[in-house]
Amino acid sequence: MFDFFISTFRTVFNPNILLIALRVIVTVVVGFFFVKMLVFFASKAANRRFSPQSSMIIRKALFYTGAFIIFILVLKQLGVKLAAILGAAGIAGISLGFASQTSVSNLISGIFLISEKPFSVGDIIKVDNTSGIILSIDLLSVKIRTFDNQFVRIPNEQLIKSQVTNMTRFPIRRLDINITLSYREDLEKVRDLLLAIAEGNPYCLDNPEPFFLIQSFGHNGVELLFGVWYLKPDFTVLNNSIKLEIKKRFERECIRIPYTQVHLHSGDQG
Amino acid sequence: MIPWEPIGLDEGSCYFWQIGPLRLWVQNLGAEWIEAHEYDAESEHYTSLVSARPAEKPPGLEWSRLICNEESSVLKLTPFLPDRPVVVGSKQTLKVLPGSDALFFVTVPMWISLCVGRHGASKLMEIPSVVLSNTWFGGLTSGEFCYSLKTAAYRTVKDALVFANELICPVRVKNVATTALDFKRLCIHVEYLKIYGGPVLLWTNEVAITHEGADLPSSLKYNETPPPFEERCVLINRERTPPERNLFKKSFSFLRYFTTTE
Numbered sequence: 001m002f003d004f005f006i007s008t009f010r011t012v013f014n015p016n017i018l019l020i021a022l023r024v025i026v027t028v029v030v031g032f033f034f035v036k037m038l039v040f041f042a043s044k045a046a047n048r049r050f051s052p053q054s055s056m057i058i059r060k061a062l063f064y065t066g067a068f069i070i071f072i073l074v075l076k077q078l079g080v081k082l083a084a085i086l087g088a089a090g091i092a093g094i095s096l097g098f099a100s101q102t103s104v105s106n107l108i109s110g111i112f113l114i115s116e117k118p119f120s121v122g123d124i125i126k127v128d129n130t131s132g133i134i135l136s137i138d139l140l141s142v143k144i145r146t147f148d149n150q151f152v153r154i155p156n157e158q159l160i161k162s163q164v165t166n167m168t169r170f171p172i173r174r175l176d177i178n179i180t181l182s183y184r185e186d187l188e189k190v191r192d193l194l195l196a197i198a199e200g201n202p203y204c205l206d207n208p209e210p211f212f213l214i215q216s217f218g219h220n221g222v223e224l225l226f227g228v229w230y231l232k233p234d235f236t237v238l239n240n241s242i243k244l245e246i247k248k249r250f251e252r253e254c255i256r257i258p259y260t261q262v263h264l265h266s267g268d269q270g
Numbered sequence: 271m272i273p274w275e276p277i278g279l280d281e282g283s284c285y286f287w288q289i290g291p292l293r294l295w296v297q298n299l300g301a302e303w304i305e306a307h308e309y310d311a312e313s314e315h316y317t318s319l320v321s322a323r324p325a326e327k328p329p330g331l332e333w334s335r336l337i338c339n340e341e342s343s344v345l346k347l348t349p350f351l352p353d354r355p356v357v358v359g360s361k362q363t364l365k366v367l368p369g370s371d372a373l374f375f376v377t378v379p380m381w382i383s384l385c386v387g388r389h390g391a392s393k394l395m396e397i398p399s400v401v402l403s404n405t406w407f408g409g410l411t412s413g414e415f416c417y418s419l420k421t422a423a424y425r426t427v428k429d430a431l432v433f434a435n436e437l438i439c440p441v442r443v444k445n446v447a448t449t450a451l452d453f454k455r456l457c458i459h460v461e462y463l464k465i466y467g468g469p470v471l472l473w474t475n476e477v478a479i480t481h482e483g484a485d486l487p488s489s490l491k492y493n494e495t496p497p498p499f500e501e502r503c504v505l506i507n508r509e510r511t512p513p514e515r516n517l518f519k520k521s522f523s524f525l526r527y528f529t530t531t532e
Contacts, residue, residue, distance in 0.1 A: 100347040170411050199403070206418050207357070207455075229406065231415060 006250075021075045028070060035066030053121055053137050057114060085228065102157070109156035110139040119166045126165040127154055168232050172205065174182060175239060177246070179224045182256045187222065190255060196229045196246050203238035205229040223260040273321040273504060274467070275317060276346040276388045286325035287347065288318045289382060292399040295325060296384065298343055303383065306331040307397055316433040336384075340392040349437065349472060349508055350381040350396060351460040355416045357407050358423050358456050365452040366481070371444035374423035377436040378460060379471070399435035407457045412420025425454060427471075427499055437465060437472035441499055447483040462492055462513035468500030 011017070039062050075082060097104065107212040114137065118128045119125050123134050125144065130152055132144035139154045167173075181190060191212050198210040211227035250257065279285055279298040287294040294307045308331060310318075322345075322374070328380050358376050366372050379402065385392040405418035424430040432438060439458060445451040463474040475491040496503035 171413065171415070172406050172410065202401065202403065204404075205406050206403050207407070208410070231404065 005028045008073060015100040018075060018122055020079075024074050027073050027077055031066070031070035031073065035070070036150045038066065039063050051120060053114065106140045110137075110141075113137065113142070113159060114139075118164060118170070119199075123169065124167040126167060127159060127162050130154070131167070171232060172208075172229050173232055173243075174208075174211065174227045174229050175235070175236070175242070177226045177228075177243065179226060179246070180218065180258060181224060182221050183217075183260045185222070185255055187224075189253075190224070193249055193253060193255070194246070195224050197242065197249060198226075201228070201238065201242050201245065203230055203234040203241065205231070220260060271421045272310075273347050274349065275318065275321075276344045277322045278344050279322075281343060284325055284327045285322045285345075285446065286531070287322060288320035288321060288434075289399050290379075290433045292382065292435060294382070295331070296325065296345060297307060297372065298345070298407065301337070301465045302338040303345075303384075303386070303394060304333045305336055306333045313413050316402050316435070321432040335396070336394040338386055338392040338394060340386040341415065342387045344386065344388050345389070346385045346389075347512075348383045348385060349465055350383055350507060351378060351437075351463055351465065352398070352402070353396075353461070353475065353510070354416050355407070355414060355457050355461070356402075356419050357416045358406050358419045358421065358458065360422055360456075363452050363454050364423070365450050366443055366445040366449050368445055368448055374425065374426070374443065374456075375427055375430050375443045376419070376423050376441055376458060377421045377430055377432050377518075378419065378439050378440045378458075380465075397416060399402055405455055407455070417523060422459070432471060437474060438497075438499075439463065439474040440476040440499065442476060442478040443480065447481055447486075449484070451481045462472065463511040464505060464509050465498045465507040466503040467506045468497075468503045470498060472506070473497040473500065473503060 017141065042062055043055060043059050046058045050058070072082065074086070077183055119134055119137075121136060124131065125134060128142070129144065132150075132152060134148035135143040135145055135151075139156070141155050142159055144152050146152055179185070179194075192252050194212060195210055198204045199206065202208070205228075210227045210229070213225040213226070213227075215223040215225050219224075228238070228242060249255075272449040273287055273289060277285075279296065281298050281300045284295055284297040288310075289294075291310045292307060293310055295305065298305045306328070308408065356376075356378055364372075379398070379400045381396050381398050383396045386392045386394060402417040402419070405416050407414045407416045421431075421498070427438065430438060435500070439460065441458060443451070443456075458477065460474070463477065466473045466475065474497070475495070476497055478493065480491075482488045
């Protein structure tokens with residue numbers, strides 16, 4: 001037993017092994033120090049020139065590349081034959097490639113999304129029936145927060161395939177209000193009233209001018225489209241205030257909005 | 271008494287100002303100040319100017335509590351220019367022929383800042399003297415968020431109807447291009463302008479815009495001297511943003527907006 005400890009002690013504290021261990025420690029410490037320094041300065045430069053999203057990707061790419069190089073150097077210090085490992089890695093890579101097709105597809109889609117920049121962090125997007133604010137754009141997925149405060153992860157592959165609407169890309173937007181009027185109403189009077197309502201609303205931009213369109217003569221009445229322009233953060237407050245005002249003013253001016261009425265006749269009445 | 275002079279407010283008493291449509295009440299409570307304001311929509315009140323008159327606290331207004339470390343009972347009101355560019359429109363398209371220049375006088379509503387201390391060291395708040403409507407100047411995908419002015423660009427000061435809450439901005443438009451410059455709306459970046467006080471009116475320094483062609487940058491120059499239209503004009507307030515560094519860059523923006531014809 002004692003001999004075993006002695007031999008183990010001699011093996012472990014062999015000067016050659018200690019030297020290799022020291023080399024490995026120095027490689028890891030110095031390597032990571034340089035990688036961290038490189039990431040720090042690259043990050044500072046990237047923050048000035050690129051978006052936070054691109055800056056984060058540059059940081060991560062540099063760090064993981066540096067870590068991989070340190071790993072290879074450590075293996076070399078330990079005397080591991082890299083050719084054999086790379087050969088094994090090739091075989092493992094093929095099997096892994098088959099197993100991770102979806103991930104690779106998401107990864108490539110993520111690279112396309114990042115380079116194409118259809119949206120950025122903080123934008124409001126709509127994908128299929130989900131809309132929300134973008135929290136992060138990563139290589140595999142995009143994370144969004146819906147308006148009812150749910151966390152949704154959308155794989156990048158799905159985003160590439162789907163129609164994505166960026167609702168906050170441009171600084172101003174138009175709020176379209178569909179109104180149906182009775183055929184008895186004076187359309188010019190209604191137009192002037194709507195324009196006056198828009199002019200009096202502080203959230204409504206006076207240029208581009210409000211848009212008034214007689215869309216069609218429908219089954220229930222004349223169908224109008226009234227569009228007002230607004231600054232994108234004012235959507236909720238404008239939407240509510242202008243619709244309340246339209247209803248109030250229509251009631252005051254006795255302008256009727258027709259609605260479908262159902263008459264029920266009892267069978268007894270023939 | 272003009273409203274821009276510092277005034278000592280006795281602790282506990284409420285004072286009233288009216289600067290055009292803006293009606294303002296301020297009370298000094300010692301450790302803090304309270305403020306309320308409203309806008310008088312009656313057109314005849316646009317010429318009203320009342321400076322620091324002791325008044326009763328009116329009921330039904332929303333009061334703001336303003337706390338600052340400055341231990342002073344002196345309040346100073348200072349006029350400011352709006353915090354965004356202003357767009358002045360014209361019912362008719364204005365046309366400046368090649369080689370011609372035209373001087374316009376634009377009346378711009380002021381913003382009022384409330385500062386504590388004789389030299390206005392601590393700014394309590396800033397209030398617009400009138401509620402202006404918002405507008406967009408430029409293209410739908412890029413442009414600028416501005417205030418819309420309902421006033422016209424006058425050719426002489428006599429023509430201009432200047433209310434108590436307004437100051438006059440002289441704008442000189444010079445067309446050195448070979449084609450006529452016609453425009454309907456003019457965007458003025460008031461954040462680069464200083465405020466001067468004359469014996470009668472408040473002014474900004476003159477801004478000169480030289481149009482060199484539809485696709486060329488127009489040069490923009492802010493006159494550093496007081497406006498010559500009234501004698502003994504003194505500097506009341508400096509510009510919000512110094513124009514020197516970004517003048518050239520801003521000139522490019524100006525060109526795009528300035529040459530927008532609608």
